[in-house]
Amino acid sequence: MEPTPTRARRIPVNVRDVVVQDPFWGPRQELLRTRTLAAQYDQLVATGRLGALALTWTPGSEEPTPHPFWESDIAKWLEAASYVLGTHPDAALEAKVDGVIAALAGAQGEDGYLNVYFTVVAPGQRFTDLRDAHELYSAGHLIEAGVAHHEATGRTTLLVVVTRLADLLCREFGPGGAHHGGYCGHEEVELALVRLYRVTGERRYLDLALTFVDARGTQPHYFELEHGRRGTPGFFGEHFPQREQRRREFEEYNQSHLPVREQTEVVGHAVRAMYLYSAMADLAAETGDDGLRAACERLWTHLTTRRMYVTGGIGDSRHNEGFTRDHALPNETAYAETCASIGLVFWASRMAGLTGRATYVDVLDRALHNGVIAGVSADGQRFFYENPLASDGTVERADWFDCACCPPNLARLEASLGSYIYATSPDAVAVDLYIGSTLTADVAGARIRLRQETAGPGADRVVLRVAAAAPATWSLLLRAPSWARSVSVGVNGGPPDGVAPVGADGYVRLRREWADGDTVEIRFEVDVRRVHASTLVAADAGRVALTHGPFVYCLEGIDLDVPAHAVVLGESTPQPRATPSGVVPDLAGPAWGETRGRADLDALYFTERAPRTEIAVTAVPYHSWNNRGRSTMAVWLREA
Amino acid sequence: MEPTPTRARRIPVNVRDVVVQDPFWGPRQELLRTRTLAAQYDQLVATGRLGALALTWTPGSEEPTPHPFWESDIAKWLEAASYVLGTHPDAALEAKVDGVIAALAGAQGEDGYLNVYFTVVAPGQRFTDLRDAHELYSAGHLIEAGVAHHEATGRTTLLVVVTRLADLLCREFGPGGAHHGGYCGHEEVELALVRLYRVTGERRYLDLALTFVDARGTQPHYFELEHGRRGTPGFFGEHFPQREQRRREFEEYNQSHLPVREQTEVVGHAVRAMYLYSAMADLAAETGDDGLRAACERLWTHLTTRRMYVTGGIGDSRHNEGFTRDHALPNETAYAETCASIGLVFWASRMAGLTGRATYVDVLDRALHNGVIAGVSADGQRFFYENPLASDGTVERADWFDCACCPPNLARLEASLGSYIYATSPDAVAVDLYIGSTLTADVAGARIRLRQETAGPGADRVVLRVAAAAPATWSLLLRAPSWARSVSVGVNGGPPDGVAPVGADGYVRLRREWADGDTVEIRFEVDVRRVHASTLVAADAGRVALTHGPFVYCLEGIDLDVPAHAVVLGESTPQPRATPSGVVPDLAGPAWGETRGRADLDALYFTERAPRTEIAVTAVPYHSWNNRGRSTMAVWLREA
Structure with missing residues (x-):
């Protein structure tokens, strides 16, 4: 993993060499x-x-x-x-x-x-x-x-x-x-x-x-x-x-x-x-x-x-299934083809390999856990071709498409997926994605196995276990994800202590002689982020998106008494709440809902603002939307 | 103008019988x-x-x-x-x-x-x-x-x-x-x-x-x-x-x-x-x-x-040049074909004639002064086919169209236009639009001329002068426009006094023997309205449109240091300000502008809100937009 000015810094990992055992991804696979x-x-x-x-x-x-x-x-x-x-x-x-x-x-x-x-x-x-x-x-x-x-x-x-x-x-x-x-x-x-x-x-x-x-x-x-x-x-x-x-x-x-x-x-x-x-x-x-x-x-x-959409969706227009103009990122009409986010994962992975920089993996992580997997339903049998970031309730996945890419x-x-979790070079192993799995690799002349244990993407604790026939000196690179405020690392039972230094490449680097049975415990400081777009993005003006870990969240009408667009987020930020599935949390908290009731159906225009009442909202991971039927949806929420 | 249960209450006015002499419409004609x-x-x-x-x-x-x-x-x-x-x-x-x-x-x-x-x-x-x-x-x-x-x-x-x-x-x-x-x-x-x-x-x-x-x-x-x-x-x-x-x-x-x-x-x-x-x-x-x-x-x-858009534009989708779903009123992609607003004027006029109710003329007035005449440039030589209510700065009128309807x-x-200003029945004259003009008509057996003097559509004072060869008894119906809080009427020099009663049909009715030289002075209480949409309209959630008289207003980027979508209206409502042309006022006042400056170009997503600074804004009548080159535009403004 030493710098070389031009050629790739990393070797792609053969998919056969990684077994995924992750609470989130395992069932999906x-x-x-x-x-x-x-x-x-x-x-x-x-x-x-x-x-x-x-x-x-x-x-x-x-x-x-x-x-x-x-x-x-x-x-x-x-x-x-x-x-x-x-x-x-x-x-x-x-x-x-x-x-x-x-x-x-x-x-x-x-x-x-x-x-x-x-x-x-x-x-x-x-x-x-x-x-x-x-x-x-x-x-x-x-x-x-x-x-x-x-x-x-x-x-x-x-x-x-x-x-x-x-x-x-x-x-x-x-x-x-x-x-x-x-x-x-x-x-x-x-x-x-x-x-x-x-x-x-x-x-x-x-x-x-x-x-x-x-x-x-x-x-x-x-x-x-x-x-x-x-x-x-x-x-x-x-x-x-x-x-x-x-x-x-x-x-x-x-x-x-x-x-x-x-x-x-x-x-x-x-x-x-x-x-x-x-x-x-x-x-x-x-x-x-x-x-x-x-x-x-x-x-x-x-x-x-x-x-690029905050979900890692790309290509805003159905017209050309692609790009139109800078900062043109409409939400309800976003094309954001599933295949385009997949292509972004391909490109980001290659850029990370070429440069050794974690910033590319941050985008990969975002696209993978949002724009890509929104493309398939929870039952694995219905698909989105387009991935809008807002819906009036008429959008739903289809069984198949004439153009079935x-x-x-x-x-x-x-x-x-396994081939994106790790990357190797002759004397280093990089952990790019925090997804439960086991890697088999040859590094510094030795065959090693590296087992990663986690409660799922975005979890605040990850344990790595090294298995090796013989000790060898190599670098373990731990990506400091953009969604974590800080990373702490402890080796062999020592509790993570203080904040680990992150290199210019975006990785925490542990270089030592690694022996069989060594363990690394990683703690991430993860919080719910209120994300705002560039003021040049008209579609997101005055709006906020909620993220936690690699996941972008959305509101669905099925969880609300008003359409998703009629919710206004106040000072209070919804916080993680365990779900029955126990893997990726929902975000729950108070917000405002606007409605005039029946009057909103009897007229279009009013000289008075609609009254706001406090309501409880639950935001779900964007990728999981439309798994409970059709209803309104919004990623970008109005902010009071 | 006595009620008849089914047939038309009014007779269309021959265009030859009305001469338009209006500060706003005269030059347009x-x-x-x-x-x-x-x-x-x-x-x-x-x-x-x-x-x-x-x-x-x-x-x-x-x-x-x-x-x-x-x-x-x-x-x-x-x-x-x-x-x-x-x-x-x-x-x-x-x-x-x-x-x-x-x-x-x-x-x-x-x-x-x-x-x-x-x-x-x-x-x-x-x-x-x-x-x-x-x-x-x-x-x-x-x-x-x-x-x-x-x-x-x-x-x-x-x-x-x-x-x-x-x-x-x-x-x-x-x-x-x-x-x-x-x-x-x-x-x-x-x-x-x-x-x-x-x-x-x-x-x-x-x-x-x-x-x-x-x-x-x-x-x-x-x-x-x-x-x-x-x-x-x-x-x-x-x-x-x-x-x-x-x-x-x-x-x-x-x-x-x-x-x-x-x-x-x-x-x-x-x-x-x-x-x-x-x-x-x-x-x-x-x-x-x-x-x-x-x-x-x-x-x-x-x-x-x-x-229906607040501008009287109708038909939200380019796809079918028409209607899609209830409350689907997107602004930037609004189709709102000029011809469709013209068609709405035709229909509204006929409904007013059929029913004798002013509510139809309110819609006609709104469509005419916004969705219709936005279709032509100030120089009368460039045209909009589509009339969006927001623009990213790429939209402009064209010389002509292949489909040149x-x-x-x-x-x-x-x-x-003259035929829409007045309507007559055997013993009544209705003033539907407050546009300077002279009507020649036969009413109650007498030929009369009715001259209307005004400073233009939405002006707060209108004077009507009757010329007649002989006195006759007939009803003068004055539409109480929805854009006026109240109407006051004075006859023959008596100053308008108190608020005139408005009938169920939406007209102030003056029935008397009218003689040559009679005058009627009408005063309207006109103010700038902050209009809000039904909460079911996703595109307008959290937004406000400004109206004054029959005119809907908009912001244009050419008058701002930030894009129109980055303006946030505070408690203060922009107020009428005379313009060089002196006919339709602009609306001017303070508002907030959001920008991060260069940073908004260097990244798309931020964890901090963009700072707001107080700026002076000038809203111009919607119909007049894009007469000073291409720039951003917004009818629906964000509201703090």
């Missing part, structure tokens, strides 16, 4: 394993996605018409299932996985090509519509699935398939290839190729990722050249008849408005942006490319100081 | 006459709308392709120009009008049909797509123009043309006609036919209007029958591929979800709704149809207690 994966598999079957791999669709047939990005949904499910298999052997699940892999292998062409749409629906149109058709995006997800399956299970059945696909891409898009200079309108394949490079050691995959990233936004613009060659409006052309007139906007949509090294503002489709920046951070980490690193840091600053994306993130 | 009409005529030429009447378009020709509702833009301009000619003879304008009328006559078919699109672009498709193609809507505007031209100028050149068109409609859509049972997807022709009936006395036009109104929303649904016969998705089919799946929503869009007499909620496209309800009120007034009257009263209550609609309303 169990739900994922026992319910969500099965439900999502059924959706893949019911919607025809899996059946399409038989390549039996013909024009006019009864089968649903395959879509260019159906493989991406299959791949994300495979990725999630693979992670689960990595820590929870499950013969039935493994059989499903093997069946899907066999179907994918059967759908692959002689030359390695794998995309049902361009095989049976639009043969001959392969790689002619990179801007719209998600062809390389789907390939990227397949590659990620192959890497994940191999990393988690040690098997190569899917890795072989996706390596043949990746080799085809190298031939087609590498130097001298027929489509050299091209890149995908939806980024994803770039970061997938870096992952494939890491698992195979084959440099050509890294090179192709860099080729894709650096081709993006250069002139002459590839999408214009492609459009000219193709002579048709493209897969989404009918949806955007005005694309030619609003060229800059549509280039920003997929981050191709400028070469990536010249980009300074996060723009366009939020998921696309996150996947691109993740690949840029990966490439900077692998190659020591300071230009890409500097671009990432600029873009990060822009995102987090101008365009979010549910399997959530699944793969939750299933791979 | 002058601008319309000298600039706007010419600019809009130029747009009709430049966009090809007038040229299309030559019927020279052929497939592949260089000419712009005519659109099915181009005639409606021409017609609204003709209507506006006719009103102007009614009180301001202008040879050049008359020549333009005559030229356009001649072109329309030339484009009319032998059988009376008049629509360029269905003559040259889609011949043979006449009346096959009533739902989408605006064909009867365009016909309705032509009929209105013909009536207006005749009423204002006494000439019949256009009336002859539109009567032939209306007769064709009677043949096609009346009993036994080939398209009997059909009605238009955009209401308008119904109210136009009532106007044509009033000016011609031909009962068949009234009957056809009633036929259209009563066919609407009946089963089997005409638009479904038509769709089946046509077998194509229709003119807007490509825009709404999901229309079949969301049938109820798309039926609500054009108010065909239920028979009109069963409708209880204002739904769908706001302009369509207003034109329908206007026709229903007209028919109730002409026929004494209590069912239609009751439906109108129910719908009015719903609109004004649940779905609003500018000429504004023109015809402003040009016909």
